[in-house]
Amino acid sequence: DVKVTQSSRYLVKRTGEKVFLECVQDMDHENMFWYRQDPGLGLRLIYFSYDVKMKEKGDIPEGYSVSREKKERFSLILESASTNQTSMYLCASSWTGINQPQHFGDGTRLSIL
Amino acid sequence: DQQVKQNSPSLSVQEGRISILNCDYTNSMFDYFLWYKKYPAEGPTFLISISSIKDKNEDGRFTVFLNKSAKHLSLHIVPSQPGDSAVYFCAATTIGDYKLSFGAGTTVTVRA
Secondary structure, eight states: OOOEEESOSEEEEOTTOOEEEEEEESSOOSEEEEEEEETTTEEEEEEEEEETTEEEEOSOOTTEEEEEEETTEEEEEESSOOGGGOEEEEEEEEOSSTTOOOEEOOOEEEEEO | OOSEEOOOSEEEEETTSOEEEEEEEOOTTOOEEEEEEEOTTSOOEEEEEEETTOSEEEETTEEEEEETTTTEEEEEESSOOGGGOEEEEEEEEOTTOOOOEEOOOEEEEEEO
């Protein structure tokens, strides 16, 4: 069974802080994704990675960066946290191949004060 | 600008009856569609999918219908069970693309 683990369920940080959200998957998936989920907006893709050290911007990359140094780990970085980045963050992973479903972690509820 | 829209934020249905969830999309390039189910405090889980070469796909109690000309798809759950109470997200993509575009979700409540 696929396991996608996000390091924190809840996180509270202050405006201007640099914030790291960590995600680890145990299925040797090539692809990893970071989304944020907001009421009325569904899930919006921030960044994704299709291989180690490879990344591509999603729909809302502004204010975020990512790091993928190892295949199983994908980190989302808020360079200078702002209150409008308060949200639920979801990590996902999938195999490469035609339309492989994405497997999600349980999410990190991030509050920026 | 959302390319996938779920216009009903919520749906309440009696146990044993049919639940019908609707989804519309605007991007005519989309040719693969998925439904995800999400319980509180858990991540979404893949439920069922359909490609544009089909107009129906069935998996147990879940059936997805696709109307390409109307750019509309629907998810039918028959019969609805209390464990089906969750948020359902519709998603769309182009075959071979890694990126999914999600709708805002529909919260389904199944009443006993």
